[in-house]
Amino acid sequence: MNSLAESKCSNCGEKEVCFIHETFGPRVPDIEHMDMHFSKGESLFKQGTIAPHIIYLKEGIAKLYLEHRDRKQPLCIEKKGFLGLESMYNDKYYQYSAVALTDAEVCLIEIDTLKNAIASSTDLAVRVITDINTRSKYIYQRFLTLTQKQGPGRVADIILCFTDRIFQSDSFELPCTRKEIAEMASLSLESLSRILKEFKEEGIVEAESKSFHVTDMERLRFISSVS
């Protein structure tokens, strides 16, 4: 199957190698997909709704989260990669919601298109399994953090997620509100505020408005490790 002209990734025309082949390697067939732009704050998809497509996040940062009555429980922050693979095959609904934390460039792949591609390429299937398992591993880590660590350890882990996984830098601009950070750590906004204050007083983190700078990475990792 070849990409239709009107549904090509911008990459395809320019470099002859689109994200599909960048990600899955040359042996995987072309997969029809559609470029889309999402603005910061826009919902990519919503838990419980029918899943018409899988999303490949090319640029930007997204938050995956579970909804529980009026509460949101973030699962993880993601950049570059597939979102929604967990909704394939077992039922037709999204298992979690996703929202763009920054402006985002994505490709939409219809779920049936991807299923057809998988049916004819075990390479692709293997790659999908790998991707799902990688997230699964990370979610298990989050599971441990949230059930076993106390406030400071949970907050440390969120900050480390940004410095290590997302920005690869000791300094970063927070792409969300403190309320959302509190949700990620499964804390109240007030508790988060107090913990951040402690981190500042102990010279571990400088946090002014959205600007974060970790000044004592070692101690932050220590706090993460001892809870």
Next chain:
Amino acid sequence: MNSLAESKCSNCGEKEVCFIHETFGPRVPDIEHMDMHFSKGESLFKQGTIAPHIIYLKEGIAKLYLEHRDRKQPLCIEKKGFLGLESMYNDKYYQYSAVALTDAEVCLIEIDTLKNAIASSTDLAVRVITDINTRSKYIYQRFLTLTQKQGPGRVADIILCFTDRIFQSDSFELPCTRKEIAEMASLSLESLSRILKEFKEEGIVEAESKSFHVTDMERLRFISSVS
């Protein structure tokens, strides 16, 4: 690939259809595997060790759990199905530990054998993805329970896991200690004890030693739903 005589499931010889085909359907090739018996309390595999095989649990109940220093955080209770699929492809270590809560009959499939089978059968790959996603969905549910609900709701969910998922009955024999139940609910043994006492006083559950009987299922579900 045909099953070797000495590594057949007991099913294979007797019924010409082994668990592989029961599970994956007739289009999937035979997969070499080995029968094993595990006694109650025995470890099936250990998080962080190299994963030489995937386990198919044919009979019995197993507990999957994460290890964190000296603490154990159970992920879920499983009966009949694959354990360890999450360890395929992305790294060679088990992502969680597994222990038999009852005597258990299992089949071991070498991971390379399964990979070869997947490489030649997209049906099998699809089934593996489905299995992984089913567990993933359930783990997300547990994630929500443990981060959003308070003690009583968490304990209610554990009891409902046994009545609904494992035993399909209002009454059951607990296949583990209360300490383990406390770990599943991410509570201290003492807190669990107090919550069970309340459940008994309110006539929701009769719990004598290992014998559990839910007398007010509706109220138990209500407690689960309101936290």
Next chain:
DNA sequence: TCACATTCCTGACAAATGTCAGTTTCACAA
């Protein structure tokens, strides 16, 4: 039968965290 270990229960207290209310800060639009 009797010791012994394990499991479970209970009470008192401490620690962690949530809730509520009030205030400050900041961004943005009129």
Next chain:
DNA sequence: TTGTGAAACTGACATTTGTCAGGAATGTGA
């Protein structure tokens, strides 16, 4: 510039849960 609302901070207090210590109940093997 000023007004407005959202976001963030802080203190007081309540609630939940953990920890510790002790004791009862249960099962096991000598």
